Amino acid sequence: xxxSIRLALWVEGPSDLPFLQRLMYxxxxxxxxxxxxxxxxxxxxxxxxxxxxxxxxxxxxxxxMQAFSSQLSDRQPTIMFVHxxxxxxxxxxxxxxxxxxxxxxxxxxxxxxxxxxIIPVRCTEAWALADVxxxxxxxxxxxxxxxxxxxxxxxxHPEHAESLNDPKGLLAEVTARANPHRRGRRAxxxxxxxxxxxxxxxxxDRLNQLPAFKxxxxxxxxxxxxxxxxxx
Numbered sequence: 001x002x003x004s005i006r007l008a009l010w011v012e013g014p015s016d017l018p019f020l021q022r023l024m025y026x027x028x029x030x031x032x033x034x035x036x037x038x039x040x041x042x043x044x045x046x047x048x049x050x051x052x053x054x055x056x057x058x059x060x061x062x063x064x065m066q067a068f069s070s071q072l073s074d075r076q077p078t079i080m081f082v083h084x085x086x087x088x089x090x091x092x093x094x095x096x097x098x099x100x101x102x103x104x105x106x107x108x109x110x111x112x113x114x115x116x117x118i119i120p121v122r123c124t125e126a127w128a129l130a131d132v133x134x135x136x137x138x139x140x141x142x143x144x145x146x147x148x149x150x151x152x153x154x155x156x157h158p159e160h161a162e163s164l165n166d167p168k169g170l171l172a173e174v175t176a177r178a179n180p181h182r183r184g185r186r187a188x189x190x191x192x193x194x195x196x197x198x199x200x201x202x203x204x205d206r207l208n209q210l211p212a213f214k215x216x217x218x219x220x221x222x223x224x225x226x227x228x229x230x231x232x
Contacts, residue, residue, distance in 0.1 A: 003040045004230050005032075008047035008071070009081045010064055010101070016083060016124045017194045021046055022199025023127075023207075024081050024118070024220075030204060031221040040228060047071050047078070057058040064101040064106075075110040077227035079220070090212065093119050114223030121212045126167040127202075129174075129196045130210055134202045138195040141178035148174045158206040161202040 009024060025044060032040050049067035057063040064082070072078060084097035094117055102115030120126055128135065132154050134143060137161050145152050149170065153160045164170060171194070207213045225231040 003038075003077060005040055005042050005224070005227055006047055006076060006078045007043065008068060009083070010049070010067070010098075011083045012085055013124075016170075018196065019122065019128065019194040019199040020083060020118065024116075027202060027217055027220050028079065031217060032224045034228065035221045036223050040224075060097060061101045062103050065104055065150060068105060069108055072105060072109040072113065077112040078103055078109065078114075079223045079227060080113065080115045080158070081118050082115065084123070085123040086119050086121050086204065086212070088122060090119050093117075094107045099157070100119060109189060112227050112229075116161065116216065116219045116223050116228045118216055119199060119212060120161040121210075122164070123167055125171045125194065126161045126164055127207060127210065127213060128198055129154065129164065129167055130161040130213075131202045131206045134198060135174070135195065136178070137202055138173065138198045139178040143178060148177045150174060154193070156210075159211070162210050162212060190200065 005028070007021075007025060007028060009017070009021055011020055025042065025046075028042055032042065044192060047068065050070060052063045052066035057066045068080070072080075080102065081194065082101055084093040086093040098117035098119060106113055106115060129150070132150055136142070136148070141148070141182045145155060151160065156222075161167065175195070222231070
């Protein structure tokens with residue numbers, strides 16, 4: 001049996017896109033391996049959203065519809081990820097930011113479409129901080145956690161990342177400390193970019209210790225079963 005699955009992703013901020021694309025691609029492969037008795041082909045290139053008209057696409061739902069409706073009309077097996085940072089309230093993020101858009105896309109996409117909300121407890125940067133070894137590798141540093149300003153607890157308790165008060169600020173500080181002699185915008189930006197390559201290097205088993213990521217993976221497994229016609 002041969003099935004091909006497409007992936008699509010809508011993110012809140014463009015800096016999250018490369019990290020989440022690679023992370024969701026890997027998580028989908030992992031879910032398919034665990035859930036299916038046959039192999040599938042997961043397209044590595046995510047669907048590219050169409051441009052939307054900001055004068056008419058005045059809500060998140062309308063922007064999602066304009067960006068993806070034409071591509072979903074062929075009703076091919078597709079898993080659509082919609083990202084929304086919870087900022088401490090996952091229920092509100094789901095009901096206000098993720099669920100309405102996914103429901104609207106489901107209505108035009110047919111039975112081989114599945115939507116998966118991505119809702120970190122605070123923000124995506126918290127997930128990036130969950131694997132301190134992978135973070136140091138992608139930043140190209142051998143500095144200790146203390147030298148980077150990272151809590152020592154993260155080394156053995158990655159779930160602590162979801163209780164950090166300011167993951168964005170901490171990631172910016174870590175990035176600057178990892179490259180103290182670098183000059184330029186990125187090293188000292190208050191709007192940190194998740195390091196290139198972290199989505200490929202981060203340990204999924206460590207991330208699975210974060211409740212929000214574990215929940216996302218469970219939804220991905222359900223989505224794989226649905227779009228392959230294996231859902232009971």
